[in-house]
Amino acid sequence: MEPVSKLKIKKVKNGKKFDFEDTLIREIKTDIHINGKKVVSMMATPVDLEALGVGYLISEGIVNSIDDIEKIELKNEGLIIDVTAKADTKKIEKLNEEAIIVSGCGKSVTSNINIEPEKIEAEKITSTKTITPEEISKQMNEFYKSCPLYEKTGCVHTARIYFNENTYFDAEDIAQHSTVDKAVGKAIMAGLNPAEGIMMVSGRLSSEMIVKAVMHKIPILISRTATTCLGAKIADTFGLTLIGFARGDKMNIYTHDWRIEEVKN
Numbered sequence: 001m002e003p004v005s006k007l008k009i010k011k012v013k014n015g016k017k018f019d020f021e022d023t024l025i026r027e028i029k030t031d032i033h034i035n036g037k038k039v040v041s042m043m044a045t046p047v048d049l050e051a052l053g054v055g056y057l058i059s060e061g062i063v064n065s066i067d068d069i070e071k072i073e074l075k076n077e078g079l080i081i082d083v084t085a086k087a088d089t090k091k092i093e094k095l096n097e098e099a100i101i102v103s104g105c106g107k108s109v110t111s112n113i114n115i116e117p118e119k120i121e122a123e124k125i126t127s128t129k130t131i132t133p134e135e136i137s138k139q140m141n142e143f144y145k146s147c148p149l150y151e152k153t154g155c156v157h158t159a160r161i162y163f164n165e166n167t168y169f170d171a172e173d174i175a176q177h178s179t180v181d182k183a184v185g186k187a188i189m190a191g192l193n194p195a196e197g198i199m200m201v202s203g204r205l206s207s208e209m210i211v212k213a214v215m216h217k218i219p220i221l222i223s224r225t226a227t228t229c230l231g232a233k234i235a236d237t238f239g240l241t242l243i244g245f246a247r248g249d250k251m252n253i254y255t256h257d258w259r260i261e262e263v264k265n
Contacts, residue, residue, distance in 0.1 A: 001077045002026065003047040004152055025153040027174050032056060034063075034083045039092055045149070045156060045173045046078045048182045052173075053081035054189060055181030059215045061121065062091045066188045120211060125239035127195060127219035132261045133251065136222060140246050143200045146170055150202075159183045161197040161218070168197075176203040180212045194218050205231045205244055214238045220259055222246050227254055 004023050011020035028046050032039045032053050039062065044052060050072050057063040068086040075082050139162055147158045149172040159179035162168040169190070171182030179201065184194050195217035201209060205227035211234060213221045221235070222243040232254045235242040241259040245252045253260055 001028070001046040003045050003149060023152045025149060025155040025174060028079060030079055030081055032081045032083065034085060034087050034092070039095065042178065043175060044178050045175075047149070047173075048171055048186065049074055049078045049081055051171070051182045051185030051189060052178055053083055053185070055183070055185030056178075057083065057085070057087075058188065059181060059184070059212050060091060060095060061215070062087050062095070064088070120214070120234065120238070122211075122214045122238055123217065124237075125195075125214065125217050125219050127217065129196070129198070129219045130259045130261050131198060131220060133249065133263065136243070136246055136251065136260075137249055139198075140200060140222065140224065143170075144202075147172060147202075158202040160200045161187050161194060162200060163187075163192060163197045167192070176201065176206075177208050177212060180209060184212075184216055184218075198222065204228070205242060207231045207234060210234045210240065210242065214240055222251075226252075 003026055005026050007022050007024050009020055009022045010017045026046055027043050029041055030044050030049060031041045034057065053072055054066065054069065058065065063069060063085050069083060071084040073082050074080070143160045149156045150158060156172045156174055157176040157179045158170065158172050160168055160170045161183045169183045169186035171179045171186065173179045173182060180199065187194050187197065197218060198220045199213055199218045200222045203223065204225045205221065205223050207228060207230040210221065210231040214234065220241045220243070224245065224247055226244045227242055232242060236255040239256060241256040242254040243251050244254060
């Protein structure tokens with residue numbers, strides 16, 4: 001299934017209407033099945049759906065690692081992401097009982113969001129990885145040049161997990177949280193450890209975005225926009241360096257600023 005479709009519309013310029021063929025992003029309801037049973041439904045853009053399944057299941061703790069996944073395949077043109085894997089049934093039950101519809105665009109659920117960060121089941125990030133402000137500015141600029149679906153439609157969020165200038169994974173989706181799952185899923189499927197990367201996202205740093213980074217032990221999360229109070233609290237609790245308003249040579253470092261190297265004169 002193509003991620004975009006065409007629609008004939010009327011466009012207005014200088015007060016005059018004219019015919020125009022627009023490109024719109026496609027969204028579908030996809031179900032993630034594990035061992036024959038549906039775990040969750042979510043609205044998503046039909047691209048990189050296998051990576052979405054891998055990233056989501058690992059971020060929720062339902063699957064421990066890529067080694068526990070025996071098979072993953074798309075059925076019904078991506079309407080079902082069918083996974084055969086060694087799964088934590090207690091995590092699936094928790095998802096069903098305590099799931100919260102997250103604040104990101106697109107309807108998805110997680111069991112990892114709690115008002116009290118102390119209740120989140122994750123380990124503190126101990127990575128000593130650092131980066132300079134200059135490198136952040138450079139990579140954020142490059143990141144925003146690599147968004148083909150956004151360029152076509154103006155209607156998706158984007159994410160990148162960055163390891164070095166030659167190794168990074170991009171993802172686009174109508175749902176911001178799904179871009180993280182897709183990008184991380186791509187990295188995992190390529191045999192890389194997300195904890196060794198840096199995550200860049202296009203949208204706001206809400207609590208579910210921070211939790212996804214924490215669950216994968218990603219040490220640095222960067223956006224061009226702001227964080228929420230809860231997001232900053234979670235990042236501080238779990239040792240995540242959180243950066244917002246990264247535009248040009250300026251940025252706000254909300255938590256654990258020691259990972260950002262200061263310029264020496």
